[in-house]
Structures are given as C-alpha cells and as structure tokens.
Amino acid sequence: MRIRIGNPSNEAHGQPMRVYDWVAPAGTDPHAAMLAAETALGVKLYHRGDGEAHGFINTSRRPDGSLYVSVHLYDTPCVDPLCMAGHRPVALRVAPDVTPQLAVMKAAVGEHPQHQLRGIAVADAALLRRLGFGPADGPLRDG
Amino acid sequence: MISPLTGNLDVDGFDLLDTGEYEFRDEAADPTADGRMRRSGDVVMLRMQDARTNTTVRPWAIWADTTGTPAASIGIGMVFRAESGDENPSDFGAVDFVASDVGAGTEDTYMSALLRVAGRALDEKYRWSSTAGDGFAVLYTHAVTADRTVTIPDLTFTMGAQPTRSTQSIATSETTTSTSYTDLATSGPAVTLSPGRATDQIILLGGRLSNSAADRVFMSVAVAGAGAADADAVQTSGAAGTTVGASAHALASAVADASTHTAKYKVASGTGTFVDRRISAFTLS
Numbered sequence: 001m002r003i004r005i006g007n008p009s010n011e012a013h014g015q016p017m018r019v020y021d022w023v024a025p026a027g028t029d030p031h032a033a034m035l036a037a038e039t040a041l042g043v044k045l046y047h048r049g050d051g052e053a054h055g056f057i058n059t060s061r062r063p064d065g066s067l068y069v070s071v072h073l074y075d076t077p078c079v080d081p082l083c084m085a086g087h088r089p090v091a092l093r094v095a096p097d098v099t100p101q102l103a104v105m106k107a108a109v110g111e112h113p114q115h116q117l118r119g120i121a122v123a124d125a126a127l128l129r130r131l132g133f134g135p136a137d138g139p140l141r142d143g
Numbered sequence: 144m145i146s147p148l149t150g151n152l153d154v155d156g157f158d159l160l161d162t163g164e165y166e167f168r169d170e171a172a173d174p175t176a177d178g179r180m181r182r183s184g185d186v187v188m189l190r191m192q193d194a195r196t197n198t199t200v201r202p203w204a205i206w207a208d209t210t211g212t213p214a215a216s217i218g219i220g221m222v223f224r225a226e227s228g229d230e231n232p233s234d235f236g237a238v239d240f241v242a243s244d245v246g247a248g249t250e251d252t253y254m255s256a257l258l259r260v261a262g263r264a265l266d267e268k269y270r271w272s273s274t275a276g277d278g279f280a281v282l283y284t285h286a287v288t289a290d291r292t293v294t295i296p297d298l299t300f301t302m303g304a305q306p307t308r309s310t311q312s313i314a315t316s317e318t319t320t321s322t323s324y325t326d327l328a329t330s331g332p333a334v335t336l337s338p339g340r341a342t343d344q345i346i347l348l349g350g351r352l353s354n355s356a357a358d359r360v361f362m363s364v365a366v367a368g369a370g371a372a373d374a375d376a377v378q379t380s381g382a383a384g385t386t387v388g389a390s391a392h393a394l395a396s397a398v399a400d401a402s403t404h405t406a407k408y409k410v411a412s413g414t415g416t417f418v419d420r421r422i423s424a425f426t427l428s
Contacts, residue, residue: 009325009327009328011321012325012370012407030318031355031413034320045320046413047412047413048412048413049412056322056325058317058321058327058328059317060318060327070328085323085370086322086372087321087323134329138326138327138330141330
C-alpha cells in the first residue's frame with residue numbers, strides 16, 4: 001500500500017487529502033471493496049443518504065482483471081450548502097486518523113500478490129505504468 | 144493663345160500648365176496616330192513605351208499632397224462621371240485610397256469603391272484592406288448564367304474557417320463514491336481544440352453508467368478547465384446495478400484557443416461505475 005498527501009484525482013475542492021492506494025486481486029468487486037475498506041477504517045466512504053462522508057474511493061479495473069483501489073480521506077471539511085463542487089447536500093467531514101486500521105483495510109479488501117505498491121517511487125511508478133496508467137492519471141500524479 | 148500649335152514647346156523646368164479643367168468635346172476624331180494624347184471624342188489616351196516584358200509599370204501618377212498635417216483618413220480618389228436621365232454630369236462611381244494610419248513606417252491604406260444607390264449621392268459600399276504583409280488574393284469564378292446574390296449578416300466573423308473536432312474515449316470500467324466532481328483513476332477523457340482563435344463549441348458526453356444504489360450518477364465536463372456543473376452533466380438514475388447508456392451536451396461560448404475539456408464524475412450516493420466514457424467537441428463558429 002502506498003500513502004500520499006495531495007489531490008491526485010483533481011477533486012473539485014482542490015484541497016490535499018490522505019490518499020491510500022493498492023492493487024486488489026482479480027475478481028475483486030469495486031463496491032464490495034469499498035464496503036470492506038469502510039468497515040475496516042470506521043469511516044464513511046460513500047453517501048448512504050445520511051448527509052455526510054469522510055472520503056471516497058476510486059477503483060479501476062486493469063487489463064489483467066486486477067482492481068486498482070484508491071481511498072481518499074478528507075482533511076478539509078466542507079458544509080457549505082452552496083458549494084460549487086457539486087456535493088450538496090452532503091457534508092464533507094474530516095476523517096479521523098486511520099493509521100492503525102490501514103493494514104486491516106488492505107487485508108479486508110485483499111492485495112494482488114504480484115502488484116504490490118510499496119511506497120518506493122520508482123518501483124511503484126513502473127508497476128502502475130505496466131498496469132496501463134499514464135502520467136496524467138491519478139495513480140501517477142503527485143497531486 | 145497659341146492655336147493651333149505647330150511646333151515643339153520646351154518649358155524646361157517650368158510648369159507647362161496651371162489650369163482648372165480640360166474638356167474634350169465630341170468632335171471629329173483627330174487623325175493623329177502616334178498614340179500621344181489626342182482628341183477623338185470618345186478616347187483620350189496617354190501613352191508611354193518602354194522595353195519591359197514581365198514587369199508592371201505605373202506610367203501615370205495622380206499626386207495630391209497637402210499643405211496641412213496628414214492624419215488618418217487622408218486620402219485620394221477619382222470620380223467617374225457620365226450622364227443620367229436628369230443629371231449631366233452624373234457621378235456614377237468613385238475609387239478612393241485612404242490612409243488609416245499615416246505614422247512613419249506604419250502606414251496603412253485601404254481602397255474604397257463608392258457607388259450610388261437609389262439616386263443617393265456616392266457612398267462607400269466596399270472597402271478592401273489587409274492586415275497581412277503579403278496581402279491576400281481572391282479569385283471569383285462562376286459560370287455566366289445569372290447574377291448571384293451573397294447576403295452577409297451584420298456580424299463580425301471569420302469567413303472560410305474550417306470546423307475542428309476531436310473525440311476521445313476510455314473503455315476501462317472505473318468507479319467512484321465521490322459526491323463532489325473528481326477524476327476517475329484514469330483521468331478524462333479530455334479533448335483539446337486548436338482552431339487558432341476563440342470559438343463557440345459544443346461538447347458531447349456519453350458512456351455506460353450504473354450505480355450500486357437506486358440513485359443518480361453524474362458525468363459532467365470541466366469546460367476549458369473551469370469547474371464541472373450538473374447543468375452540463377449526463378445524469379442517470381435507475382434500479383441499483385442497472386447500466387444505462389446516456390449522453391448529454393454542453394454549449395460553450397468564446398472558448399479560448401487550445402482549451403481542454405475534461406470529463407468529471409460524481410454520484411449522489413452509492414458507488415458509481417463508468418464504462419466506455421466518451422467526449423467529443425466541435426467548433427460551431
């Protein structure tokens with residue numbers, strides 16, 4: 001798993017977030033992965049109708065069937081009902097520190113045995129390029 | 144008065160003439176055949192001859208300088224007169240060359256054709272000018288079967304501009320749970336049009352969209368890098384897990400040249416899945 005601080009997905013607020021990404025095994029269901037991550041972290045990663053979220057998850061099915069997973073946690077709240085970023089009426093809450101739960105989250109979702117992001121910039125970039133991402137894509141952007 | 148003049152008249156450095164008007168009346172043709180200025184009633188000819196073969200010579204200059212200080216709009220022209228039903232002479236047309244800039248080393252001029260319409264006085268109807276150092280050439284050709292009318296709207300616009308278009312797509316299945324607009328893991332698709340000028344553009348968005356919940360998913364566009372808006376978005380809503388093919392369009396005015404339009408995504412709730420995302424842009428002007 002890799003840990004970044006920034007806005008690699010160009011989220012509309014333009015604020016830095018805590019971003020955790022890794023590659024899950026082939027066959028992993030995106031919504032099920034999101035639910036597993038959410039349960040492991042104890043935060044709200046999708047809007048279920050209660051008007052708030054602590055972050056969001058992006059996933060991408062790669063050509064070999066593996067699933068790239070990227071968890072974004074908000075560090076800047078937004079409760080502005082007129083916010084032009086488009087999330088109203090959902091309040092964006094600052095996520096708590098989830099460091100102790102990261103390993104649990106990765107285990108709950110699963111990690112591809114050969115596609116492991118280790119936080120080593122050159123090796124991670126090479127792996128992400130092999131998986132088909134380009135320099136303008138979130139996984140290869142510094143944020 | 145010398146009439147008729149039967150010899151050569153050499154005035155050396157003096158002015159030969161200082162008169163207000165020459166008039167050539169309709170009398171019998173002058174038998175002079177050497178081509179010099181003559182009186183024939185319907186032809187007045189000023190002839191010179193040299194040895195050129197493929198160059199252009201300007202044998203006659205009309206020079207009207209000023210004792211004042213030249214400024215923009217100073218010009219020189221020639222009027223063409225004939226006879227109409229109630230006017231003699233009747234101004235039929237004029238050609239003027241006018242300066243829009245008389246600055247040292249920056250002089251710009253244009254040519255005006257003045258015509259009469261509905262009996263009114265001569266008025267400028269056409270103007271030719273150029274902003275290019277080498278100017279431009281226009282060749283009008285047509286079969287001589289009938290007069291053709293071209294009506295130009297009362298607008299400033301660029302004629303002959305070719306439409307430009309671009310389409311990009313991403314087939315990969317990707318998801319987000321973000322309730323604010325964001326990129327998916329694979330950014331875009333995005334299109335950039337470079338027509339060389341600001342243009343009005345239409346942007347088309349489409350894809351196969353679904354949601355884990357029975358709620359809306361959005362695919363919108365950041366026009367020229369601005370924020371994405373719901374008003375421009377593909378919005379689908381159906382039963383949970385149902386994939387819907389959908390499209391939408393956005394109209395953008397006066398888009399700067401080489402602006403990039405990038406697709407953006409969000410959901411109202413649940414997990415949104417986006418497949419076969421496509422964006423196209425076309426210039427409209």
